[in-house]
Amino acid sequence: MCSESNEKKSEANALFSSAKYENAINKYEEASAICPHYLDYELAVLKSNIAACHLKLEQYKEAIQTATDALESLSRSEKAALEDAKKSSDDAEEHVEEDEPEEEIVSAGAQKSAPAIVKETDAQQATRKRQDDILRIRAKALMRRARARSELGGWSNLSGAEEDYKTLSTMSGLSGTDEKIVRAQLRTLPARIKAAQEKEMSEMWGKLKDLGNGILKPFGLSTDNFQMVKDEKTGGYSMNFNQNQKPK
Template identity: 60%
Template sequence: MSGKTSAADPAEYIKKADDPKDDVNNRAATEEEPEAVRFSPEEEAELLDESNTHKTEANTLFSSGKYDAAITKYDEAVAVCPNYLDFELAVLKSNVSACYLKLQEWKNASTAATAALEKLGKLETQLAEEEKAAAEAKAKEEEEVEEEIISAGAEKAGPAVPADEKEDPAQVARDKKREDNKRIRYKALIRRARARSEEGGWTNLAGAEEDYKLLAKMDNVSPGDRRLVQQQLKVLPARVNEAKEKETAEMWGKLKDLGNGILKPFGLSTDQFQMVQDPKTGGYSMNFKSD
């Protein structure tokens, strides 16, 4: 006599439980980010100057190998920096990640790098919104213009420069910010990738692989780091699979112990149930075996 029921792949439970994306989403749903308090230009400049003073001291401590003290100073710089200055905060968090890497505190290094990347993501969104608004304003302005008046002097001087060929100072500034953003994103990504790889575990190794894939697509990675990226992309798939199989086996063991505790009063045990994996879906079915 046998019965057959379907069971979910325990690997899915492991991945869902450990997925850092889920943690971020849960925090986002329960903890709203503090509303950005805008300071006057004078106050902002003063706070940024104070933050940069702490940052300079932290950089000196880092260069001297005093990583714990450097982290403290970077944290002080973060504390006084206006929370809407995403780029400045991203730089500080990326530097904190570098300190934790030196201390081989992989989880903290990964967390700090993630915070930096989140700030850079907000900045990129802001730049995209500014570009969209500028394009819409330009299109509206062009629709309203019915004729172009050129003075006699301008006519003699030569043809007018088309509006779309003139250098837009605002766009130049945005392009500069985007280049700076990409530079820090590269640093934060490679630091998080290393931290995740060193910490190990299925979720971390899979995350490291994704980070290295992103780095492989970037055009500002140094030759040395590019070789490292390619090397890691060769070895990580096997490490990810090994960690997955190990954690899945551990989860099965825990489920078996739990099942035996529940079934024992009924004179049953998990040995009477056979789990068969479906090669197509990766899911499992359960067969009951009677004596």
């Protein structure tokens, strides 16, 4: 991250610590605006921090969006890190092939007893650290998005929150507090999802019924004239028409 962007990030962190969340969002956004677009990991950290601010302000839609932006940036960063790791590995293999040491004769017993020594290159260490950092920020962004979805409610958001918590439940390195939150949410969300689904389906059918009644009214009919009857043998449905049913 460039020095100016990093300075603004530090200012934003201080504002967040002082509970000045709106001001912190502005500073994080300023830092994002001047951060080079190819620094996906650094941008993901800023976006995740903005999501934390939105959560504090109970701006759940904005928190969901910025956390999602952070996760997308992390995916790009992870892909780049893996490509760099592969390139470093290929370069190391080429170097060994070009500069082969003289053959050294070692007895079979010595081969079995001697521990294998694997030394990480600087590039490999940097790649491993970056991958660890990506996992850490991904967990934070997922926790923030899951909480925002859970707080916002609705069938779609609650289902999304459950998926996020399921992903988090498979991740290592979560704090004890976060693990408790994940377990608790995975216990309570299924019932909330079912209730939200039934409510939204009921509202949808109500709107469709109103629409149908508006169309049928000029003909002296209503949706009450049509009844869905289940065939117990096949499990399918058929529609019966009741001409005597008066429109409401």
